[in-house]
Amino acid sequence: MRLVLSGLNRLEMDTETPAPESCGFRRLNVQFCAVCRTDAKMWKEGHRDLTFPRVPGHEFVGTDRSGRRFAVWPGRSCGGCRYCRTGRENLCDDMKITGFHHDGGFSDTALVPPESLIPVPEGVPSTLACFAEPVGCAIHALEALQLREGERLIVYGGGTVGLIAALVGRWQGAVPLVIERNAEKIHRIGPFLEVTGIECRKDTTDSEFDTAVTACPDPIAFNLAVVKLARGGRLSFFSGLKKNQHLESNLVNLMHYKEISLHGAYGLTRSDMRGALVFIEKNRAAMELLVEKIVRPDKASAVLADVLSGRPMKYILDFTPGYRAAQFPTIMEMENMNTNEQPNQNVPDTSSDPSFKETIDRIRPVNAALEPAAQYKIDNKTKPLGALGKLESVAVRMSLIQDRLDPALHRKALFVFAGDHGIAEEGVSAYPAEVTGQMVTNFLNGGAAINVLCRHHDIDLQVVDMGVNADFDDHPGLVKMKVRKGTRNFAIQDAMTPSETLTAVKNGMRVFSDEHEKSPIHIVGMGEMGIGNTTSASAVICAVTGISAREAAGRGTGVDDKGLEHKIEVIEKVLAFHTLDPSDGLEILQKIGGFEVAGIVGAVLTAASVGTAVVLDGLISTAAGLLAYQIRPDIGGYLFSGHKSVEIAQKAALDHMGLEPLIDFNMRLGEGTGAALAMDVVDAACRIMREMASFDEAGVSNKA
Template identity: 55%
Template sequence: MKMILTGLGKLEIEKLEISQDIKTDKIESGFIQTHVLCCAICRTDAKMWEQGHRDLVFPRVLGHEMVVKDPTGQRYIVWPGKSCGTCRFCKTARENLCEDMKITGFHTDGGFASQAVLPHDSLIPIPNNLTTHVACFAEPVGCVINAFEKLTFEKNDPILILGSGTMGLITALYAQHLGLVPHIIEKNEAKINHVAPFLTATGIPCTKDTHKSEFELVINTCADYIAFCQGIAKVGKGGQISFFSGISKNEHIETNLLNLLHYKEARLSGVYGMTKDHMRKAIPFMQTHESEFKLLIEEIVAPQKAPQLMTKVLSGKYLKYILDFSLTSAVLPAFATQKIQPPGISQEDLAPDSLCRQIVENISPLPGSKLAAATAKMDDKTKPLGALGRIEDLAVLMSLIQNDLNPKIQHKNLFVFAADHGITEEGVSAYPSEVTAQMVDNFLNGGAAINVLCRHHDIEMKVVDMGVSREFRPHPDLIIKKVAKGTRNFAIEDAMTKQQMIMALENGMTTFLDAYNKRPIDIVGLGEMGIGNTTSASAIISIITGIPPAQATGRGTGIDDKGLSHKTDVIERVLAFHALDPANGFEVLQKIGGFEIAGIAGAVLAAASKKTAIVLDGVISTAAGLVAYAINPAIQGYLISGHKSVEIAQKAALSHMNLIPLIDFDMRLGEGTGAALAIDMADAACKIMCQMASFDEAKVARSNIKS
């Protein structure tokens, strides 16, 4: 098998037969045919997939962070290129700067294939006691070693590392290994949370900023030029800056800032790639820290999953994905972090011409083309960097969603989806099912908390009857999308039929689309009402995220300790009874979902297909978003978590989707109340982006703003 890049965004899978092995007489002298054991996906690979390069010739097999074996079974890491051996750099053991370098996976075919023809001189043998998957890190570790060999330092010197991606974490780990004291700065709080297991295991601090300065050493491991500028400001007198990562193109660094290098007598050293010797030195380091490197593996996957991982790698939000050519998709090493992959939408699940299929297949990931410009625009406002906290992140996100550096919110909508649940027969709620209909009446009469908040924030609100056990009279604020009068008791049978599940999803989709077609929606909030729905939500979150039912079960409408214990027991029995596939969002929804949860999931998918900002509310709304995410993870970039619920399952669901709630008011009402508050925050963030003056507009010198 090999993955061939045939054009921009076109990674095609070709199966190889044994008879297709390359004949020995066709292999160039100095090269050897190898079998690829595994190959990591580097962000450079993903950039080639998305953007190409003026020197990249199609077709090409990408991949350079690989581990291979020769016909004798000896395993090797691979120095990713072939040097000329005759230029001044090759003669002085600096072959990474070779004037006639041929880079593997760029000039020649690389490791996204079960076989690779490689320069024999580029193969570096590895010992039997080094795990193959960990050995994939040899190339990035070699780059880090190269950086540190250009620096001078003493034990316990403080070092600042800019960026908490895979390279940043490896840099911090190697610094710690050398006896230095590393501190990582990462602007993205969600990313900090994502790498928390590694940080906890190593004890390395990682914060959004630090008041410390006078660092002896600074290394930039991300392309953000603002971070690089911050590094110049943070380095101490006589300190050193390792220019490790190239920064984004066509940015401007003020000469006043560069003058600090002069006044501080700080040294700036460039770093590019690594030599073969650096990769050899990486081997004992990886052996010593194998357990930490396993925490840097996002997922080990079968090779055929490579095409769908490229956008994730490009996002910079994830750690290392490794393609294992010995795996089927059903076999993974025990330490691999298994994350949700979108199930194939089959004929059995959806008709080819169904609305649901069309919507799901029409969702594209959040475009990131304006990320650098949006971040730069926000950073140029008359304030210290990051002074507006999460509002800045929200403003940048709205710019990306609208693909506009001047985002605006003119039309705000909120839908409250309501339905009853058969699981209440198990005594999991403190209130009877009749309360669902009574609360719908309250919504329609304008007396609920969500009505007050929507009026206050000028949000158009509608109530959607997805499956309330009672009928309602027509009302201008009521949308009838009833699938049935409540779900069945999923403790003893499926919550709904497959047909009902699809109908509920599509009813949620048309709820959003009908409103959108009347008047395009800039942001939509999604709330709910349904006695018993926290049981469904807790079960959904438990199965998809993998947390135990005891950690997923909350008090919902306010049950006591005995009721909480009973509710937990019910969920444990339910999950054992259904034996669900956590990767199949359709199955999870059908077996243990609710009609209002399905309606919200459908609305999420439809809104993402229209590139609309989506605000989830509490734990039930979040569980619905989690189902939609399982169906198509491309929705993630359009999601905003409105508020932190006191229901403990929400934290696991948000972590799974890499989301952080905007507000924390100890709320657990539901209805969409947290979403309504967050919509107003998003509106404010857009106005900050559009109306707040820049330094130039205000004629304010940047040096007058204290950071």
């Protein structure tokens, strides 16, 4: 029996026969597996190293065939990189983590690398041996501080990890003080504090501490640790901060002035885990007080929810023979009893939305019957046949779009749709997520490249907030159509709900139709802004065209080689997680798209419905155009590809739609810059069609 995490909030019991031992792995009969906050966060939020389905759990103890007990070092290192060769295997270039990259200990059996098995001493009960991983992490974190006898140590966070860090610090000769703001938690840990003699307060006016450890994800705790340290103090950055948090530059400067040494602490080595088991044996009485409860596996979902509350100490799942497993509802199933819609349920239903259907039904193919006349007209201009290259085909296409032989662009417009992406949590961009909002402000202030190009080419520019994780004051150049502050992380769940998807597409439709009603738009460019959106666009193009993640992934905002490999892995993970129908543009949009992508989809469809030419920009704009094309292929005749992007996935999308880029300036900025430049090319082609004389008009002899 094993507990399988098949999606967010979905922990399901699986009774399939366990897989046989394979090369490089040994079977362990799991006795106990502790539940840590990382397990709970994976269940609730996912993790950048996690691929569904997965058996979680990395703090476990079991026996081999001979009955020998082992704690499991929760990783598999390569053994050959510079870190492995120097005893720092926790930093291995190719680390594979148990419970993340391969199945973990929420199971009655587990396959583990033999080199990860750490023998458990006779004097350590199996339940307490589950603490070998967190204790080893604390030993690793404090080792860098080189604690000296009598030094004062301040630990921020009175949870299990913080108390272990304080206990390890005392064992190494320091005098620890734990800071925990929650009075209820202080009461709960009272027995541990009494037995160990460790002091815990809600706050302290003391300062000049020699060393500090942050054992909670609160940025305020990190700030206070820096402030409380004496000159020359040492800080162990043990717990990472919450996502998308910021540190003040004044604080960093304070570290500079005080010559504070900052030490990162990631995981543990095998040596740390061996030391942890020795520590547990010598501190058994204290460690027993950190056990909240030993529970059956069927209680796991409730346990995970409780762990997220931050209240309990360490829960331990009992997989020893004799437990009675029972089927249990997942938290997702319980939530579904109280709500009509969840991500991962159904797909956008457009059948009951008349406005969406009316727009789609108005789209007609361009007038192909006019093509012979248009071709004849361009061929008879005073030039050799085809001498103007792509300008000629553009002129003919504009004639078909406008259903006239003298096409004209009296009004040019461009929309920059902006939105944030949850996939940015996976570390796929070289820039932080807040850049999206900062760039929107730059657009509104007129300082971006797209502003310059639109002014130069007389293009009406509007910026559309579809889902930026920021708020903006009213501005004449801003259209507020925010659906939500960013999509969800589509590596672990759907990017949008069905209703959010449809709302975003309809908002994009409205953006175009509102402007078009003021004064007809004859050509429109589609720009975008959104950190993380090249990953979304690449995944979309993979889903529709069938190319691989490696064929699709580009450098986006400029990630390095290692970042590119990570991006490829994320896209592969996304495509494996979602079941996508290549023909269903709305479903793909909902599952792996973005709000700005949805806005472009809606605007493209509406523009085509009123006979307006559409110029796509680079990768993201092209991916949005591809989704619109999947929804209504008749729009293909209205689309132009503005420029050739350096992002390699664009070609697959253009080939699918039968388009070729108008210009190639080696650009990769986005914003609609390529579209703005290309719109002037289209305008020139229309003028050639209207204003250039024919052989007869000019009195020039044509080739015999």
